[in-house]
Structure formats: structure tokens, C-alpha cells
Amino acid sequence: MSLNQLLAQVRNCTECKAHLPLxxxxxxxxxxxxxxxxxxxxxxxKVHASGIPWDDAxxxxxxxxxxxxxxxFYDESNIAIIPMGFCYPGRGKSGDLPPRKECAPLWHDKxxxxxxxxxxxxxxxxxxxxxYLANQPGYKKSDTLTKTVQNWxxxxxxxxxxxxxxxxxxxxxxxxxxxxxxxxxxxxxxVERVLSSV
Numbered sequence: 001m002s003l004n005q006l007l008a009q010v011r012n013c014t015e016c017k018a019h020l021p022l023x024x025x026x027x028x029x030x031x032x033x034x035x036x037x038x039x040x041x042x043x044x045x046k047v048h049a050s051g052i053p054w055d056d057a058x059x060x061x062x063x064x065x066x067x068x069x070x071x072x073f074y075d076e077s078n079i080a081i082i083p084m085g086f087c088y089p090g091r092g093k094s095g096d097l098p099p100r101k102e103c104a105p106l107w108h109d110k111x112x113x114x115x116x117x118x119x120x121x122x123x124x125x126x127x128x129x130x131x132y133l134a135n136q137p138g139y140k141k142s143d144t145l146t147k148t149v150q151n152w153x154x155x156x157x158x159x160x161x162x163x164x165x166x167x168x169x170x171x172x173x174x175x176x177x178x179x180x181x182x183x184x185x186x187x188x189x190x191v192e193r194v195l196s197s198v
Contacts, residue, residue, distance in 0.1 A: 007030060
């Protein structure tokens with residue numbers, strides 16, 4: 001099966017249909033040439049409506065962190081966007097519900113097997129980090145998101161864990177000034193290096 005055939009299957013997936021308040025609309029971008037993948041949580045309502053990943057305030061901040069403009073960020077020949085949950089999961093008591101647990105086990109391995117050029121996996125938020133760092137040296141399931149992000153060098157060069165860029169995390173960013181002072185420069189350098197590699 002080609003990547004395009006696989007992406008068509010993903011975009012037609014209805015595995016979680018009964019649990020999705022706005023219905024199925026898997027949001028994903030990938031090309032076999034991609035060098036970087038951004039693995040986030042799940043689309044919010046704005047992204048569900050537009051079908052464009054990170055098409056919101058969180059995306060604006062993420063692009064600033066990566067030092068990429070929109071044309072670079074959405075160039076799927078270089079950057080794949082594969083969230084933990086492909087569809088909007090619904091609203092909980094304090095924000096959106098967690099990504100559905102069916103997506104990653106069902107689709108991720110198949111997708112990544114079609115992305116042979118990946119050099120960097122950017123893990124945005126705790127769901128992606130717990131899933132992808134579980135077997136990495138230096139990671140404990142009991143680690144907080146803050147500790148995981150602080151210890152980013154333990155997971156380099158393949159993985160780069162980030163806090164979610166949501167406006168809801170403004171307080172976290174204020175309490176953890178080291179994130180912008182110490183982490184963004186190496187992140188941007190790594191992204192630039194990967195994207196400029198042949």
C-alpha cells in the first residue's frame with residue numbers, strides 16, 4: 001500500500017464515530033519525503049472546522065517556537081503532522097477531552113513505516129511523550145511533563161519534547177522561564193539543521 005492509499009484510509013476512518021460529538025474528520029498531513037514529524041494531541045474545534053492542523057493560536061505559537069513561517073510549516077514534503085488523535089474528541093470539564101486512544105495504535109506504526117526520511121519527532125504535550133518515550137532511556141512514566149521537557153537532551157536527537165503551546169499554558173510558561181531562555185535556541189537549531197540536510 002502506498003502512503004497516499006494509507007492516508008486515504010486514515011481520512012476515511014470511522015473507528016471512533018460513536019464517541020465524537022462533531023463526527024469524524026481526521027486531520028493529518030504527511031509525505032514520504034518528510035524529515036520532521038510533529039506529534040500533538042488532537043484537533044480542537046477550529047481545526048476540526050478548517051481541516052488544517054495547528055490552524056489556531058496554539059499553531060501560531062508553535063511556529064514561533066520552531067522559527068518557521070506558515071509556508072515552511074505546512075510544507076508536507078518536509079514536515080508531517082500526525083497527532084495522537086486525528087479527530088476532535090469533545091469537550092471535558094477543563095478543556096478538550098484527551099485524544100482518543102484508538103488512533104495511535106491503529107495507524108501510527110503503519111504511517112511511520114511509510115516515512116523513511118524522518119530525523120526528528122517533535123512531541124507536543126504529555127500524551128505524545130508518554131506514548132513515544134515510554135521505552136527511552138532516561139524516561140519514567142511518573143515524570144511530570146515539566147521534568148520530561150527539562151530533560152529534552154536525554155531524548156535527542158530523535159525526539160524533542162515540548163509543552164503544548166496553548167494559550168492555556170501561559171501560566172506554565174511564566175513559571176518556567178528556562179523553557180524560552182534555554183530550550184528554544186537548540187530546538188530551532190535542530191529544526192534548521194534537519195530541514196537543510198540533503
